[in-house]
Amino acid sequence: MDEQLNRDANRDEQGSQGLQRSSSNMSGPGGSNAGSGEGAVEQAMTMARDVGEQARTIAADAGSRAQDLARRTRDQAMSAGDSLYQQGAKAGEYITRGVDEYPFTALLVAGAIGYGIAYLIHHRWS
Numbered sequence: 001m002d003e004q005l006n007r008d009a010n011r012d013e014q015g016s017q018g019l020q021r022s023s024s025n026m027s028g029p030g031g032s033n034a035g036s037g038e039g040a041v042e043q044a045m046t047m048a049r050d051v052g053e054q055a056r057t058i059a060a061d062a063g064s065r066a067q068d069l070a071r072r073t074r075d076q077a078m079s080a081g082d083s084l085y086q087q088g089a090k091a092g093e094y095i096t097r098g099v100d101e102y103p104f105t106a107l108l109v110a111g112a113i114g115y116g117i118a119y120l121i122h123h124r125w126s
Contacts, residue, residue: 099106
């Protein structure tokens, strides 16, 4: 990026020096100014073309960086989603195994949790 900025600065300096030379040629003593006027037009067109190419390059770089960041974000989100899914599946298997081994205890725990939630809800209303 710094290298691109340095090249742009050098190109701008060269362009301004070229314009100064062409304007000094036009203001010279007598003679035909037609040749120097055409040269200035050519130089202006070249500079405009260069600026257009620089803008296109910068826009393409920004677009490719945005796509790269979007891909990285997608990959990270997919990885996090997969990890979360696997953890949930393991927790479900663990709970299922516990309920299968101790069904009466699981029923008592579920009843106690339900009673606790009902107590909290009704206690606040009173």
